[in-house]
């Protein structure tokens with residue numbers, strides 16, 4: 068589903084590369100944690116998958132397509148096959164829960180009829196039934212992140228990218244959010260999640276790719292992560 072082959076990314080030719088000869092494959096349906104300290108290159112991996120950045124060298128395949136030389140006009144189609152969730156939720160503050168999720172569907176031209184079934188379905192999946200009319204400022208952080216996850220997956224993308232999705236949440240709420248992401252993965256979505264939250268990684272017991280200074284230090288089928296170890 069996602070393949071990096073000898074990917075190097077330098078933002079600045081005078082500095083060490085942000086990623087240095089990184090290779091891995093995430094198969095369809097896999098759950099992969101990308102761990103490592105701040106600055107190790109996790110967000111760079113996420114931005115490369117989204118074609119927000121282009122590698123300095125190497126090859127990247129996403130959902131069966133080589134994306135490095137993909138023409139710009141095709142990039143929006145690539146991004147339709149990828150849902151994204153971030154630490155800071157990124158909801159539209161002046162739209163209610165329903166409209167935050169529906170907005171993405173309107174943009175890609177879905178009919179009102181399909182939107183009116185898809186949105187309630189996905190809100191149920193993330194545990195937000197009954198909150199359709201609330202505005203972001205009326206929701207807890209955990210609920211806002213559920214809205215963001217609903218928006219990310221409502222179009223049934225093959226891939227969910229999550230960059231520190233629990234970074235602004237307390238441990239109990241973080242676990243609730245992981246339960247939601249886990250459910251989405253078990254429904255078949257490939258998940259690539261960047262985090263430095265060792266507690267979550269250890270509880271989930273999934274594949275762990277550890278980065279340090281842009282290099283893969285470790286890639287384990289059922290890994291753990293000790294911060295600062």
Ligand code: ADP
Nearest residue numbers: 078079085103104105106107108109110111112
């Ligand atoms: P992480 O997500 O693990 O914190 P990043 O991928 O954000 O790591 O950063 C990896 C390295 O690349 C860091 O040294 C960071 O300062 C650098 N970097 C990230 N984005 C940029 C950018 N847009 N311009 C220049 N350097 C960047």
Ligand code: ADP
Nearest residue numbers: 078105106107108109110111114154230231261
């Ligand atoms: P994260 O907390 O997700 O790892 P970062 O703090 O690394 O994110 O990056 C936040 C934003 O700042 C990103 O859009 C990234 O491109 C930019 N950025 C990160 N490091 C640098 C840098 N050294 N120079 C310029 N921009 C950077």
